[in-house]
Amino acid sequence: MTGKAGFCGAGKLPEVSSHTLHFGEEPPISGTRGSGTIFFTHCTLKCVFCQNYPISHLGHGTPVSVKKLAAMMLSLQSRGAHNINLVTPTPHTAQIAHAIVIARSKGLGIPIVYNTSGYEGVETLRLLEGLVDIYMPDIKFASRESGKTYAHVPDYFEVATAAVREMFRQVGPLTLDNQGIARRGLLVRHLVLPGHVEETEEILRFIAREISPETFISLMSQYFPAYKAAESDTLSRRLTPEEYQRAKTALEALHLDFGWVQEIN
Ligand code: SF4
DSSP states (O other): OOSSOOTTOOOSSOEEEEEEEEOOSOHHHHTTTOEEEEEESOOSOOOTTOTTHHHHTTOOSEEOOHHHHHHHHHHHHHTTOSSEEEESOGGGHHHHHHHHHHHHHTTOOSOEEEEEOSOOOHHHHHHTTTTOSEEEEBOOOSSHHHHHHHHSOTTHHHHHHHHHHHHHHHHOBOEEOTTSOEEEEEEEEEEOOTTOHHHHHHHHHHIIIIIOTTOEEEEEOOOOOOTTGGGSSSTTSOOOHHHHHHHHHHHHHTTOOSEEEOOOO
16 A cells, blocks of 8 residues: 555545436336436546546545445435446455444345456455345447557456456345345346447357356447547447447347347438
């Protein structure tokens, strides 16, 4: 410990940019009353297409104590949230784990959602066993080239696939209550990238064959070229309907039937 911030830029205290009820997540997460979302600053990746770069790259937010973070969780529960949704929690994992323990001891009863880029160490995830109910990782890229070019981490796929295996070991497939709200399990998100549908296919094959065909997958079509993506040859445009259809066809061919797909015009 040198007292200096590392690559992600986070400090000793967790930093929060906002905490609010969020209705734009997948239906089992937002439900009817909203997901109690806490947006953390900083990120362990620096994606060139980041839509949240003022928060995740520049760290726009406020440091809070662990007790204050626990109080935020309890306040979101009292406002009716279906869950506590921790967005980009990774740089603050230790402090978040402490806050969950405090909040649970004071009556927090709703599920904890760990909403992450997927670039997680297995050892870190083991610290969260028993504290996190729902893991909601992205799997972003399948090739070393994309990991390196778009997020500066050529080992992204090997790290994320090991992490998703560990998440599944801890919580299993997603289970819903009788209202269709998530209670526990794994929900994998994948944003289909323009010009890279073959990586989508590889990611879906990994999930079907090495995790479980029961995995809940959110196949997202809403990519747009934010931040530095306009400078990229391939990521400077939106996805076409044909590309998204190809991704959906791969999902169907692999019998990955449990999940959420979108329409694209
Ligand atoms: S993982 Fe998400 S929040 Fe982090 S830099 Fe990439 S796009 Fe931004």
